[in-house]
Amino acid sequence: MSVDVFRSRALDGVAHGFLGRRGGVSTGITAGLDLGRRGQEPTPELIENRRRAIAGILPGAELLTVYQVHSADAVTVIAPYEDRLRPHADALVTDRPGLALGILTADCAPVLFADREAGVVGAAHAGWKGAIGGVTDATIVAMEALGARRERIAAAVGPCIARASYEVDDGFAQRFAAHDPANERFFAAGKPGHHQFDLEAYVVHRLAAAGLKRIEALGLDTYPDEERFFSFRRATHRGEPDYGRQISIIGL
Template identity: 65%
Template sequence: MVDEPVEVIRSAALAGIPHGFLGRRGGVSEGLVAGLDMGSRGMEPGDPRMAPIAENRRRGVEAVLPEARLVTVYQIHSPDCVIAAEWDEAERPRADALVTDRPGLLLGVLTADCAPVLLADRSAGVVGAAHAGWRGAWGGVLEAVVEAMEALGAHREDIAAAIGPAIALESYEVDDPFRERFTQSDGRFFAPGRAGHWYFDLEGYAEARLEAMGVGAIDALGLDTYSDEERFFSYRRATHRGEADYGRQISLIGLPL
């Protein structure tokens, strides 16, 4: 796996915008997180365990927008979105989406089953990225990122959005209390499972939230992180196996210098 090139999955909806959904192919991490693991796990930049992560991030940037400055946030499964700036790793704001109109900043969100959503308004020169797990999507993170893009001059009818690799309906079993959080009209995103359980369509739910806002174009890639172990990390897969750790993949978007 370490000798593979970085795999960059792109969306036709974002053609012409530097972007990519990266999986686990093409990195230098080893063990349970072998491949292009991007998760710092709270380690300080000088920690020797950060060396493979730093190399993986360098490779990711080089594959999507060379010479750009990678900018991420401290993700907390919130509905919060911020305007990106060149903050240090230790000073990242707590949020789950970020936007920019500045060329040379490469926005990144980390996932390991949650849905990464990349967005762009080409004519306005504004891009955004969101980490949309069920909690964030349910809480309004997608609405927040669109509104933040509009504050920078974007128009939602001109925004194109792509939903990257995420856990698929057939892999995402939830229980009755989870289902009860959602409205009756959201029932279309649930399929019945064993007694007291359901299967949840996170990608479909995120797509519907974007559609309801009037986003101009939406591309749901339909890639399942749980079932495709060779390409993607998965928190739930690692949990089901009782593994001590799991990798994180990154999704990137920016404006060229």
């Protein structure tokens, strides 16, 4: 089975893809194209899954990821580095051909960026902490340092947990309202003391507020679609001991 790749019209002309779980060699509860854990030593299955992921997006490229910590930090990549030297951050940018930037997710929002004219791309991992902290803003600033211009940057938000699947409590909603009262629009009423949070819409809002003109949200919910996506929350609700991570990649 070939890898499952979801692409964005907003990023046409740039090598990119949001990959699902199909087409990999992992087995068990994380069967499929599972791209691994923080600090995990490479296994034969992980190495093969990485090879298949790169081949599906930018054959021959060097895949680079970060040690994701739910921060608002973006790093600039100019050369390959070993996995053990991955920086602790949640976004990468580059203007170097042959480098593929990868972000792992399992409900959080993967965001891919490109300024075609400048030849600059970026990838960000936007969980709720990184999203409210400004990880997408930091990615745009890092791209501008390489010559990108935000009015030219296109961005796409890939598969993530959708509002219908993302129940949060009052404290969570209040944290967003304290940051900006207008954020209440991203919460729908749920059962008493709870709300349904629209992470995808919030990330799109942050991108638009930063001045981006071309933004696409793929509208794919990771939680209910077990055949196509891994989901941290689904695994947690089932009491499973582990969960897989899918990858989103962009490169020049």
